[in-house]
Amino acid sequence: MTEAAPALEDLFRHEAGKICAWLVRLLGPGRLELIEDAVQDAFSAALAQWRFEGTPQRPAAWLAIAARNKALDRLRREMRLESLDPSDEAAAWRLGFSNPEDTGKPDDTLALMFVACHPALGDEEQTMLTLQTVCGFNARQIARAFLSTPEAVTQRLVRAKRRLRDLKLTVEIPEGAELAGRLPGLLNAIYQLFTGGYTAAEGDQLMTEQRCAEALRLVRLLCEHPHASTGETHALAALICFHHARAAARTGATGDVVLLAEQDRARWDAGLLARGFGHLRRAMAAPELTALHLEAGIAAVHASAPSFAQTDWPALVHYYEALIELKPTPVVKLNAAIAQGYADGPGAGLAQLDELAGSTQLSRYAHYHAARGDLLLKLGRRAEAGAALRQALECPLNGAERDYLLRKLRACSTPARQAHS
Amino acid sequence: MPSFMLLLHRPLERGPMADPEAVARITRDYMDWADRTRAAGRLKAGSKLTDDAGRILRNAGGRVATTDGPFVESKEIVGGYFLISAGDYAEACRIAAECPHLKYGSYIEVRQVEEL
Numbered sequence: 001m002t003e004a005a006p007a008l009e010d011l012f013r014h015e016a017g018k019i020c021a022w023l024v025r026l027l028g029p030g031r032l033e034l035i036e037d038a039v040q041d042a043f044s045a046a047l048a049q050w051r052f053e054g055t056p057q058r059p060a061a062w063l064a065i066a067a068r069n070k071a072l073d074r075l076r077r078e079m080r081l082e083s084l085d086p087s088d089e090a091a092a093w094r095l096g097f098s099n100p101e102d103t104g105k106p107d108d109t110l111a112l113m114f115v116a117c118h119p120a121l122g123d124e125e126q127t128m129l130t131l132q133t134v135c136g137f138n139a140r141q142i143a144r145a146f147l148s149t150p151e152a153v154t155q156r157l158v159r160a161k162r163r164l165r166d167l168k169l170t171v172e173i174p175e176g177a178e179l180a181g182r183l184p185g186l187l188n189a190i191y192q193l194f195t196g197g198y199t200a201a202e203g204d205q206l207m208t209e210q211r212c213a214e215a216l217r218l219v220r221l222l223c224e225h226p227h228a229s230t231g232e233t234h235a236l237a238a239l240i241c242f243h244h245a246r247a248a249a250r251t252g253a254t255g256d257v258v259l260l261a262e263q264d265r266a267r268w269d270a271g272l273l274a275r276g277f278g279h280l281r282r283a284m285a286a287p288e289l290t291a292l293h294l295e296a297g298i299a300a301v302h303a304s305a306p307s308f309a310q311t312d313w314p315a316l317v318h319y320y321e322a323l324i325e326l327k328p329t330p331v332v333k334l335n336a337a338i339a340q341g342y343a344d345g346p347g348a349g350l351a352q353l354d355e356l357a358g359s360t361q362l363s364r365y366a367h368y369h370a371a372r373g374d375l376l377l378k379l380g381r382r383a384e385a386g387a388a389l390r391q392a393l394e395c396p397l398n399g400a401e402r403d404y405l406l407r408k409l410r411a412c413s414t415p416a417r418q419a420h421s
Numbered sequence: 422m423p424s425f426m427l428l429l430h431r432p433l434e435r436g437p438m439a440d441p442e443a444v445a446r447i448t449r450d451y452m453d454w455a456d457r458t459r460a461a462g463r464l465k466a467g468s469k470l471t472d473d474a475g476r477i478l479r480n481a482g483g484r485v486a487t488t489d490g491p492f493v494e495s496k497e498i499v500g501g502y503f504l505i506s507a508g509d510y511a512e513a514c515r516i517a518a519e520c521p522h523l524k525y526g527s528y529i530e531v532r533q534v535e536e537l
Contacts, residue, residue: 065456072445072452079441089444093469098447099459384423 012043016136021069021108026094029115030165042066064100111171117185125160127192133215155296231286234279235296241276242299245269257400261308294323313343332360346378367397386412422506424534425513431500431526450521467503
């Protein structure tokens with residue numbers, strides 16, 4: 001409608017999380033629904049008013065004040081409907097004395113993350129709620145990331161918020177043993193945010209990048225907190241830095257996917273890589289060894305290889321073997337087999353992959369079939385390679401990955417001497 | 422610029438307000454005043470205090486005696502405070518005179534903060 005719409009949407013998304021964290025501090029997590037609605041009211045008011053009056057000088061402060069006033073309106077309506085509770089009156093007064101300039105405090109964001117990642121919620125709900133409340137994504141955007149509909153996502157989020165309300169939580173960053181118990185849940189939500197963003201199942205480049213950027217922002221907040229910055233937190237930060245550093249090189253000029261083997265390593269973000277190694281050093285200085293340490297180690301091997309051919313494959317095989325001990329998931333085993341294919345030859349890799357053939361999870365996972373196709377092609381077994389690639393094409397894929405597989409499939413039917421892509 | 426403390430006194434006995442409209446309206450009035458004062462660069466901090474009467478500590482012959490409220494000495498308690506900056510008492514009083522507390526509470530005590 002208006003030319004400013006994308007810029008406004010960006011502004012709204014960035015401010016939504018901050019305003020929400022601030023209002024949750026004032027009103028408590030039990031009022032998360034009211035707060036989300038108030039923030040939406042404020043954005044609607046901004047859209048209507050700014051179109052005629054222009055964007056105010058300090059749009060972020062305008063939005064914070066508007067959201068707080070809308071929260072009071074909604075609180076008043078609730079009080080009228082459900083009879084006045086002393087805690088409502090106290091909440092109203094906290095709004096009355098609040099300072100809109102207080103939005104954007106890292107501790108408020110962290111406290112909200114601990115609310116959104118409460119163990120009473122399922123893993124997916126935790127990630128969805130983090131995306132909504134902490135990162136400011138709307139139901140439509142979250143639905144795209146979860147291959148769901150906005151209505152279904154809204155339903156799940158409403159239920160999640162009601163469950164949190166019933167728990168009568170307070171807003172605080174846990175300490176000591178409680179923090180240690182809760183931190184893995186938070187790291188898992190950030191990990192999901194990032195891996196979901198790193199290879200979005202359906203093509204949506206912008207959402208992908210925004211999710212990775214949010215994951216990086218949140219994990220860095222944890223790294224700066226004196227008690228949340230454990231070795232595992234730094235390992236996750238390192239992992240995200242290493243992968244995010246390759247973002248630009250992963251996509252070619254026409255939006256096609258560029259595999260690690262073919263990426264122009266000069267396009268990797270050197271600053272992010274350096275930050276990744278900084279986090280990795282701090283992760284390794286901690287006494288514990290977690291799956292995230294190993295995943296960061298694997299990413300570091302790739303990040304430090306001058307070229308794909310010079311990758312230290314035996315080191316990768318070693319890391320993957322250790323990782324399988326801690327995290328024996330089919331996807332980890334798949335990656336271990338691929339590494340082995342490079343370290344010990346395509347035959348060895350293929351044998352490992354075929355051992356995984358029974359996994360139902362992998363049978364719907366494009367990368368499994370694509371990896372088989374690749375190894376079969378290297379072994380010159382073109383007909384089988386073609387069949388594997390066709391199976392890969394039937395799995396959920398983003399547009400760039402689909403293009404890549406189609407190119408690969410064409411190579412299966414061309415004469416052997418050209419089949420090196 | 423000097424800082425002034427606005428101590429918002431109110432009657433000790435004050436039942437919870439029955440009317441949600443009134444709560445929202447009064448809160449909104451404080452909010453608007455705080456926003457205006459903040460926008461003018463004069464409001465530094467402010468908080469409501471809880472509705473209970475609090476505690477009083479006294480030195481009773483070398484040991485600390487703690488008394489729960491309410492306190493017989495006073496029918497008024499401090500219900501909240503604002504910290505503002507102003508050039509002098511005259512300006513601080515002009516700012517405080519606009520505060521809706523004069524409509525809803527009992528009185529505002531204006532005190533200059535001693536700068537060290």
